[in-house]
Amino acid sequence: MLRNILTIGGWTFASRILGFVRDMLIAAFLGAGPMADAFFLALRLPNMFRRLFGEGAFNAAFVPAFTAALTLDGPAKARVLAERMATLMTLWLSLLVVMGMIFMPQIMAVLTPGLADEPLRFDLVVELSRITFPYLLFICLTALVSGVLNAADKFALAAGAPLLFNLCAIVSLFGLTPYVQTPAHALAWGTMASGILQLIVVVWACNKAGLGFRLLSFPKLTEDTRQVLRRMLPGILGASVTQLNLAVDMFIASWLPAGAISYLNYADRLAQLPLGVVGAAMSTALLPVLSRQLRSGKVLSAHRSMNRGLELSLALTLPAAVALIITAQPMLSVLFERGAFTADKVAATAPALAAYAAGLPAYVLIKSLAPGFFARGDTATPVKIGIATVAFNLCLNLLMTPYLQHVGIALATALSSWANAGLLALVLMRRGHWVADRQLRRNSWRLMGAALVMGGILWGLETLIFPATGLWRFLGLGALVGVGLVSYFGATFALGAFDLRELLRRRRRVAA
Numbered sequence: 001m002l003r004n005i006l007t008i009g010g011w012t013f014a015s016r017i018l019g020f021v022r023d024m025l026i027a028a029f030l031g032a033g034p035m036a037d038a039f040f041l042a043l044r045l046p047n048m049f050r051r052l053f054g055e056g057a058f059n060a061a062f063v064p065a066f067t068a069a070l071t072l073d074g075p076a077k078a079r080v081l082a083e084r085m086a087t088l089m090t091l092w093l094s095l096l097v098v099m100g101m102i103f104m105p106q107i108m109a110v111l112t113p114g115l116a117d118e119p120l121r122f123d124l125v126v127e128l129s130r131i132t133f134p135y136l137l138f139i140c141l142t143a144l145v146s147g148v149l150n151a152a153d154k155f156a157l158a159a160g161a162p163l164l165f166n167l168c169a170i171v172s173l174f175g176l177t178p179y180v181q182t183p184a185h186a187l188a189w190g191t192m193a194s195g196i197l198q199l200i201v202v203v204w205a206c207n208k209a210g211l212g213f214r215l216l217s218f219p220k221l222t223e224d225t226r227q228v229l230r231r232m233l234p235g236i237l238g239a240s241v242t243q244l245n246l247a248v249d250m251f252i253a254s255w256l257p258a259g260a261i262s263y264l265n266y267a268d269r270l271a272q273l274p275l276g277v278v279g280a281a282m283s284t285a286l287l288p289v290l291s292r293q294l295r296s297g298k299v300l301s302a303h304r305s306m307n308r309g310l311e312l313s314l315a316l317t318l319p320a321a322v323a324l325i326i327t328a329q330p331m332l333s334v335l336f337e338r339g340a341f342t343a344d345k346v347a348a349t350a351p352a353l354a355a356y357a358a359g360l361p362a363y364v365l366i367k368s369l370a371p372g373f374f375a376r377g378d379t380a381t382p383v384k385i386g387i388a389t390v391a392f393n394l395c396l397n398l399l400m401t402p403y404l405q406h407v408g409i410a411l412a413t414a415l416s417s418w419a420n421a422g423l424l425a426l427v428l429m430r431r432g433h434w435v436a437d438r439q440l441r442r443n444s445w446r447l448m449g450a451a452l453v454m455g456g457i458l459w460g461l462e463t464l465i466f467p468a469t470g471l472w473r474f475l476g477l478g479a480l481v482g483v484g485l486v487s488y489f490g491a492t493f494a495l496g497a498f499d500l501r502e503l504l505r506r507r508r509r510v511a512a
Contacts, residue, residue, distance in 0.1 A: 011160040011163075013273075014160070014163060015160070015162045015163045015165075015166060016272065016273045018163055018166040018167065018170075019166045019269065019272075019273075020269075020270075020273075020335060021166070021170060022166045022169045022170050023266065023269050023335070023336070024335055024336060024338070025169075025170060025173050026039075026169070026173070026183075026187065027266065027335075027336040027338070027339065027340070027341035028336075028338050028339030028340060028341060029173055029177070029183040029339065029340065030183055030184060030262075030340060031262075031339065031340025031341050031342075031345065032259045032262035032263055032266065032340075032341060032345045032348075032349070033258055033259050033262065033340075034118075034120075034121045034124070034258050035124070035182060035183070035184050036184070036259075036261075036262040036265075037121070037125075037258060037259065037260075037261040037262050038121060038124040038125045038128055038184055039128055039184040039187055039188065040261055040262060040265040041108075041111075041112060041125050041128075041129070041250065041261060042125060042128035042129040042131070042132045042184075042188055043132055043187075043188075043191060044246065044250065045100075045107070045111070045129050045132070045133065046132050046133050046135045046136040046139070046191075048246055048247070049096070049100075049136045049140075050135075050136055050139050050140055050143070061228045061229075061231035061232040061374075061379060062085060062144065062147050062228055062232075063147045063150060063151050063291070063374075064291040064374065064375060064377065065081065065224065065227060065228050065231070066078055066081060066082060066147065066148060066151045067151045067291045067292060067295075068291070068295060069081050069224065070151055070152065071292065071295065075210065075211065078148075078151075078211075079211065079212075079213045081224050081225065081228075082144070082148050082211075082213045083213045083214060083215065084220055084222065084224075084225045085144060085225060085228060086141065086144055086145075086213065086215055087215050088225070088229075089140060089141060089144060090137070090141065090215060093136060093137045093140055093141075094137060096136070097133055097134050097136055097137050100133050100136075101130050101133055101134075104126050104129050104130050104133070105126050107129075108122065108125055108126050108129060109122075111247060111250050111251060111254075112125065112250060112251070112254035113251065113254060113255075114251075114253075114254030114255035114256070115254050121258070124182075124184070127185075128184055128185065128188045131185070131188035131189060131191075131192060132188045132191045132192060134192055134195070135191050135192050135194070135195040136195075137195070138192075138195030138196050138198065138199045139195045139198065139199075141199050142161060142195070142198045142199045142202050145199070145202040145203055145205075145206050146161070146202050148206055148211050148213075149202065149205060149206055149209065149211070152209060152211055154205065154209050160201075161198040161201045161202050162198065164194050164197045164198050164201065165191070165194040165195075165198065167194075168190040168191070168193050168194035168197065169187055169190045169191065169194070171190065172186045172187055172189055172190025172193070173186055173187060173190070176189055176190065231377060231379050232379070233379075244390050245389075245390050245393050245413070245416065248390070248393065248394050248397060249264070249397070249409050249413065252397050252401055252409060253406060253409060256401075256405055256406055259345070259348070260405065260406040261406075262345075263345070263348050263349045263352050263406050264352055264406050264409060264410060266332070266336060266349050266353075267332075267349050267350075267352035267353035267355075267356050267410060268352075268356055268410075270324070270331065270332070270335070270353055271324060271353060271356040271357055271360060273320075274316065274317055274320035274321075274324075274360060274364070289302075289305055290302050290305060290306070290371050290372065290375035291375045293305065294375055294376060302375070303434065303435070303437075304437075306368075306371075306372055306434050307434075307436065307437045307439065307440045309368045310365065310368050310369070310436075310440060311439065311440050311443055311444075313361070313364045313365055313367075313368045314361060314365075314443075314444055314447050315443075315447050315492070315497075316364075317360050317361040317363075317364045318361055318447050318448055318450075318451040319450070319451045319454055319484070319488045320357075320360060321357045321358065321360040321361055321451075322451045322452065322454060322455040322458075323454070323455070323458060323480075323484050324353060324354065324356075324357035324360070325354045325357045325358065325455075326455050326458045326459050326462065327458060327462060327477075327480055328350040328351075328353040328354045328357070329346065329347070329350040329466075330462060330465075330466045330473070330476065330477060330480070331353075331477060332346045332349050332350055332353060333346050333466075333473060334473045334474055334476075334477045336349075348406075351407045351410075352406055352407050352409075352410040353410075355407055355410035355411040355413075355414055356410045356413065356414060357414075358411070358414045359413060359414025359415065359417040359418060360414075362414070362417040362418040362420070362421040363417050365421040365424075365425070366417065366420055366421050366424060369421065369424040369425055369428060369434075370382055370424065372424075372428050372433055372434055373424075373428075376433070381427055382424065385420060385423045385424055385427070386420065388419075388423065389416045389417075389419050389420040389423070390416070392415075392416045392419050393412050393413065393415075393416035396408075396411070396412035396415055396416060397409060397412045400412055443497045446492065446495040446496060446497030447492065447497045449491070449495055449497075450488055450491035450492040450494075450495055450497055451488065453487065453488075453491040454484055454487045454488040454491060457483060457484075457487045458480055458483065458484050458487075461479070461480060461483055462480060465479060465480065
């Protein structure tokens with residue numbers, strides 16, 4: 001599991017770093033205003049449906065079923081299951097894409113009613129959304145093929161495929177902008193092209209691994225496909241709850257002044273680095289491991305895997321959250337303050353980043369706790385918990401946004417995520433499916449202490465280094481990152497919470 005987490009996390013980290021380059025260029029070309037808002041809204045819609053029908057609900061239902069078929073019945077039976085599910089997904093999503101492109105004005109009128117009084121801005125959102133929406137079909141099929149690879153312990157190319165999204169965005173900004181109406185149009189076309197390229201890469205990797213499959217002329221609803229669909233349904237409802245949170249955020253942000261959507265997007269993108277690297281890697285690697293251990297009757301092994309996964313999640317996200325809260329302003333300034341993204345936009349984005357960062361450990365804990373349900377075939381309980389937290393998020397949005405503007409939206413997201421993580425942990429404990437072992441209980445407080453020590457050092461150093469100008473800003477941020485790493489791992493070693501040397505020894509053992 002550790003090897004798989006490091007593999008997925010390494011590729012995801014590379015993708016996120018390239019994503020920073022992409023976001024820096026988007027900030028320079030588009031800034032934070034009507035054009036940037038329109039592109040981010042156009043990108044958010046297919047991503048909402050992708051998480052609804054692709055990565056979340058589908059993987060939670062498909063990966064355990066495919067793993068069981070591969071383990072118990074062999075590759076041939078597993079391949080048939082993949083073919084039937086791929087055919088069903090292609091037919092359903094193709095219909096969804098066609099209907100979405102036809103009725104895009106009506107969809108956006110519901111999701112972003114605050115733009116109704118700005119026809120030029122609304123028309124741009126609709127036009128860009130029609131370009132990006134086919135991305136949904138390709139990226140959901142990519143998620144299916146990636147699930148096949150993950151079930152077979154082939155994580156590298158599936159985790160590396162998102163690099164193509166960022167590469168296409170960068171290339172399109174420079175290569176297409178002179179030939180289309182706006183840089184936002186270039187980005188929209190680049191998004192659609194990246195979905196096609198990602199699908200090609202994972203299909204090639206699947207064929208190379210001997211797990212290649214084809215689409216059927218007509219899908220057959222056999223018992224195994226029905227079982228996946230039955231398990232998907234509550235998962236889709238659960239994912240719908242999460243996406244409803246995002247829809248609520250879009251709805252409320254559309255009433256705020258121009259630029260608010262962009263501020264939230266840039267802040268979220270920066271907070272997504274540790275979430276993507278740690279959270280996605282943890283969830284992707286933990287689900288097949290727990291499925292195999294529980295299928296084999298190794299309950300204690302599954303319990304131990306959950307605890308070590310949660311411990312590693314805290315060890316990597318607590319310092320990230322503290323560091324982002326303290327260094328939000330200089331980090332945004334160094335990464336984005338150029339071209340159309342001016343100092344006042346940095347000042348507006350920094351509080352939103354700090355608010356998102358406050359919920360960062362919760363986001364990753366959710367990714368680590370959810371496999372405890374999914375591996376047991378329980379996709380319904382997270383739905384019930386999600387319904388409660390979406391109501392909580394809506395109440396917080398209504399209470400805080402009138403006073404905090406876009407920062408209230410980010411803070412509501414963070415607080416509702418902590419509520420979600422807490423309820424997931426409570427239910428698992430009550431069912432006896434997870435209990436925090438002595439090592440996790442002992443190390444959690446020590447990890448928090450180490451993160452606070454690091455935070456104090458960063459705060460003192462930041463006041464000395466910033467405000468810096470020119471090249472010194474980059475050197476100053478590099479110094480903050482270096483000092484933060486050294487101080488955190490030094491504090492964990494001093495407190496006995498996290499021994500880096502032991503982690504490296506384990507990495508060498510699993511590599512061998």
